[in-house]
Amino acid sequence: MAPWEYDIKSVHYGEWDRTKEDLNKFGIDGWELIRFTENVDDEGMIKAFFKRPLDCLEV
Template sequence: MKKWEYLTAPVLIHNTKMILDNFGADGWELVQIVQGPDGQGLVAYFKREKA
């Protein structure tokens, strides 16, 4: 059975592609982006398989 680890991270609107590319290069898969609790920022949820 696969085991996963998860990460949440803020996403800056003006630099979205670079932020997501960096996480992807580290093996993280984007699951979802939602509005942050303050109602203005974005929060990204990532997962990757545990080694």
């Protein structure tokens, strides 16, 4: 099994097009969404947990 790198990033939430845009941007960089937190901040952002295999860094 490959070792994983993890990160927490802010994602726009509530406007589906902006959410998809953010998630697609991270996906292009090899990040896979694990889950969202439950709290949306006052700016409409939510924390999202991501992972990607460490070998993505060798590209």
